[in-house]
Amino acid sequence: MAATLKDIAQAVGVSLATVSRVLNYDRTLSVSDHTRKQIFEVAENLNYSKLKRRPILANKQLKIAVVQWYSKTKELDDLYYMSIRLGLEKRSEQRHFITMRTFQNDLSKIDDDVDAIIAIGKFSPQQVQALAEMTPNLVFVDQDQLANGYDSVVTDFQIAVQQVVDYFTQQGQTRIGLLHGTEWTTDEQSEVLDPRYLEFKRLMQARGQYDESCVFAGDYTNQSGYAQMTHAIETLGDQLPAAFFVTNDPMAAGALKALREADIDVPQRVSLIGFNDTTIARYVFPELSTVHVNTELLGTTAVDLIENRIQTGRTTPQRVTVGTSLVLRESTLQQ
Incomplete structure (x- = not known):
C-alpha cells in the first residue's frame, strides 16, 4: 500500500507542509539538506507515489473548510468579512463543492478528509503553520501570504x-x-x-x-x-x-x-x-x-484558486490582487 504525505511527515518528524514542499522541490523552504534527504529516502522506502496527487476526478465533490478569524458576533459588526464568506459560499455552491465553516480558535471541527482550506482574515505565523499542516491546498483571503508559499487573494x-x-x-x-x-x-x-x-x-x-x-x-x-x-x-x-x-x-x-x-x-x-x-x-x-x-470577487477568486490548484496539481503559489473604485456620495464635496 502506497504511503501518504502524513506517513512520511510522521516518520521524519516534520510537518506535512514541509514534506509537501520538499517533494515538490521548493528550494525556498528553509530546511537542512539532511532533512531533505531523509524525506526523499523515507518517501522511497514507504513507496510514496505522486500519483496520489493526480487531479481529483471531476465527479468527486470537493470539501473545503472555511476558517474565519472573526467570531460570529464580530462579523455582524463589520459586514466586510461576511460579504467575502458569502461570495465564496456562493461560488462553492455553483461548483457543487461542500463548505464547512469554523473559526480559528476551533480548528478541531475540520474533518481529516478535507480537500482544502480557505482562511479569511489575519493569521499569525503559528496559526498559518497549524493550517498548513492540515492540507497543502491553502488559500488566504485579505492577507498576503505569497512570500510564505501560499495562495493569496488581496485588495489593491x-x-x-x-x-x-x-x-x-x-x-x-x-x-x-x-x-x-x-x-x-x-x-x-x-x-x-x-x-x-x-x-x-x-x-x-x-x-x-x-x-x-x-x-x-x-x-x-x-x-x-x-x-x-x-x-x-x-x-x-x-x-x-x-x-x-x-x-x-x-x-x-x-x-x-x-x-x-x-x-x-x-x-x-x-x-x-x-x-x-x-x-x-x-x-x-x-x-x-x-x-x-x-468582496464577492475576493471570495469567488479564493474558490477558483483552490479548484485550479487541485485539478491541475499546481504547487507554485499565486497572489491575485483585486482592484477597487472610488464611490462618491453625499459626504464629500463634489465640484
Missing part, C-alpha cells in the same frame, strides 16, 4: 489610497486627516497594522503633507470611529482638517455621528471618505463616499 490598497488622496487634493483639500484601525491576531502573537495607514503615510510623506497630529488609531468598530473623531474635534479645534479618510465604513459611520453631534457640517466643513462600501455606507446620513471593494 496602494491604488485605492492614492485615489482617495488624489480626489481630496483635486478638491483643494491637502491637509487630510486619517482614522485607521489596528488589531491583533486571535492568538495575540502578531499585531496587524492597517495597510491603508501605511500607504497613506508613505504617500503623504512623499508629498510633504503628512501631519501626525491629524492621524488617529481605532479598532475598526463604529464606537472607535466615534471616539477617535470626538478626540480629533476636541484636540484640533479650529485646526480640524477639512478632509478625513477613514479606513473602514463602520468607523466612518461613527465619525459622522461625532461630527453631527458637534454641529460640524458634512461635507461643507469636513468631507469624509470611508472604505469597503458595505451596506452601511448607503444607510447613514449623509450617505457615505467610500472605496468600493468587490
